[in-house]
Amino acid sequence: MSRFLNPAKIGLLALIELYTKKTVPTDSIVDVLSFITSHIIDSDAQASFSTPKGRWKRAETTVSLVISIADFEKVLAPHTAASGMPGRSLWYVFLDRLWKIDSLDSLHEFFDHCSALLAKTRDELRHDAEMGIPAPAPEVILLSRNSPFGAFVRRSQLEFTRLRFHDAFELWKDFVKYRQVTATYYRKKTPSFQRLSFDNVLLTGENDWGSGVEAIASVTYGDMLRDDPTSTLPVSTDDIEKLLEFQIEQMQKYGNRVPLEIQHQFHDLLNDSFMIPSLSHYLSYLDAWRAGDYSTSFDYLHRYFDYTMQNRDRSFYQYALMNLAVLQADFGCYKEAISAMLETVSTARENRDMTCLNFALNWLFHFGRAHPEITKELESNSMLGTGKESLAFLRSRAKETGMWTLWSSTLMSEAKMSLSNGESVATAIEHLVRSSQILVERNMKNMVGSQLSINIALWDRLGIAYLSVATCEIFIRCHARNSIFDDELKVTSRQASMLTLKGKYDEALEILEGMDANSLRAWKPSQYWHKFRGIIKLRRDLHRNNLDGAELLLSQLLQSKNDDLEPDLAFVVDSLHIECLVRRGNLDQAFLKVEKMISELRDENRDIALRVRLLLLKAELLDKCGRPQKGFTIAVRAANVAWRARLIPYLWPSIGAIANILTSLGEFEPAIQLLNAILPRTFECENAIMTAKLYSYLGDANMGMAGKMPPKSIKRREFMTKALEAIEKAFNHYSSIEDIDKQCEMMAKKATIMKVSGDNVLANDYAAAYLAIRRDAERMTI
Secondary structure (H helix, E strand, O other), rough: OOOOOHHHHHHHHHHHHEEEEOOHHHHHHHHHHHHHHHHOOOOOOOOOOOOOHHHHHHHHHHHHHHHOHHHHHHHHOOOOOOOOOOOEHHHHHHHHHHHOOOHHHHHHHHHHHEEEEEEEEHHHHHHHHHHHHOOOOOOOOOEOOOOOHHHHHHHHHHHHOOOHHHHHHHHHHHHHHHHHHHHHHHHEEEEEEOOOOHHHHHHHHHHHOHHHHHHHHHHHHEEEEEHHHOOOOOOOHHHHHHHHHHHHHHHHOOOOOOOOHHHHHHHHHHHHOOOOOOHHHHHHHHHHHOOOOOOOHHHHHHOOOOOOOOOOHHHHHHHHHHHHHHHHHHHHHHHHHHHHHHHHHHHHHHHOOOOHHHHHHHHHHHHHHHHHHHHHHHHHHHOOHHHHHEEEEEEEEHHHOOOOEEEEHHHHHHHHHHHHHOEEEEEEEHHHHHHHHHHOOOOOOHHHHHHHHHHHHHHOOOOOOOHHHHHHHHHHHHHHHHHHHHHHHHHOOOOOOOHHEEEEHHHHHHHOOOOOOOOHOOOOHHHHHHHHHHHHHHHHHOOOOOHHHHHHHHHHHOOOHHHHOHHHHHHHHHHHHHHHHHHOOOOHHHHHHHHHHHHHHHHOOOOOOHHHHHHHHHHHHHHHHOOOHHHHHHHHHHHHHHOOOOOOOHHHHHHHHHHHHHHHHOOOHHHHHHHHHHHHHOOOOOOHHHHHHHHHHHHHHHHHHHHHHOOOOOHHHHEEEEHHHHHHHHHHHHHHOHHHHHHHHHHHHHHHHHHHOOOHHHHHHHHHHHHHHHHHHHHOOO
């Protein structure tokens, strides 16, 4: 196997030669030059990133060109040649040039002639002038020696001169096989073409050797000319290494696995190569890791570093440890991951590898935020310091060493920590703006997803849902193609979550179903995707009162909640579990679960928004138990924390809970004032459940005020009308999310109001509607 050359590169050289001879017509130059350039320049500038599939287009075209000449035909067949016989296509002229290389000697002459394609140096021009050789005419196309085409021609010529005779002969046989599929077409266009025209030596000696020429051809070429499927493919070491590097880069950059069709083609090339680069073990490690195969990925990781460190010193040892730590963490071996990463820190310090050291410290910080119960003792017993100190150190070191990615991610982490701790929103926005400036100045497109994810969370916390939706849409349309798939998955999941809050379950599931299937072949994204779909279906089943289906989904989600789900997603599952217990009437178990979650969050110092949400759940459970007054202190505390942290989606429910408690105490007028003040702002949150609940509270408060008014008075009827309007709006919002129990509750309240007001006809209608909703719900669950 040649180190650089293969038959496809000989074809590219022939095409460059046709270009310099002005055989390519003017209107076809762009297509031909683009084709050549895409295969000789190691750049993704030509790749189409409009779809995830387009990211692998470069690998597909490289493999396709190496194994078949058909790619040349696709480009050249539609164009007519500018010189030669009139009406001949560029494809025919190209084949004519290839078939004129009719022996190993002709192949040597072909590469010797490559020098004529290059512009001569000053010394060569001076030498030609002394010898009386005229300079090339101005209209002759010559390639600059340092141009991409010139560099490719020079390297090809150099690599051919380095080949041993055996390797040169193997290249010639590969070229014959590569070209042989075009023999039928070329024979139709060229009457002089004969059976042995592929090798001029055999053709010339046919008269002398007679029937013996078949035996000579068989010894020389074997079964190659009969399309033997076991024969090797014409691939070079350079092709293998470039494909390996490209696949690893794509997997690391976007977090995807290699598409199956490319994987099969590459394995065929790799199997036909007698030398397998050690980098292939790292590719196998990445693929097994993404596939969720722990034992195989562990084996390939050790194999790769065993091979690569044989000829290197301990300076690369820290990267093996770093990869091992990330692998262990992904498969739930958290203590082993911490040990490996701490050893990475020590080794990186010994070797003065600041890049590795900063990455390891950054990883330890984020791991500590995700798993505080694991790193609690570590932070108190080590010199790593608290989270803020670690971030400040990383930010200063990243700025000093010019590590722009780390600098930007550290600023984003500081913004996220500021929001999580309930600190100043202005400070968080300042960090995000500084991070955004770095991303724009350094054109770091792959980090825009992380930046916008925090922006989405910020707008969501401020209760401006339409800005969150707009930011999600901007990311999906403009930046998803340049970001890792994890960012795209999480933003799409956030979109689906927002649609779920509006009751648009089918739309939410549809956008999740529309994600790239190949990207979802990776293990962790696939798990996240399936579990998020399960959460949407669980919420829909709870609202539709399909408790048996909901409990089945819950049992599946709760089994791996602690291992695979992120903290925010695990909290959602726990919240839905509590809701399921409440709908089943198991208030004691629900209350115990809430108390347990509150104590865990207090010990782990988790996101303040989660703690406020648990306080609201506790107050709501007390209301369900008929003891709403006991939740007054809890609701006030939740409102206080939500106001200080500017958690607007939790501030309005907190005030609504206070208003509900005031209603239970008979303080209807203050409750109405509170609810009328906050209800217009709740629409900005676009949360149908919250809005419906507040309207329900408003209806109860108005009904309480009506009870204080004299019988049959105008004021009494006015408050009852207001109560009916509020209950109607609550019913409409509950209907939008298909909450059967709440629809029935609102319909029962409407029937009661009508009965109290003396309108028995409407009261009976509402009672009939109540029964109809129940029947429809039972029919849906069967």
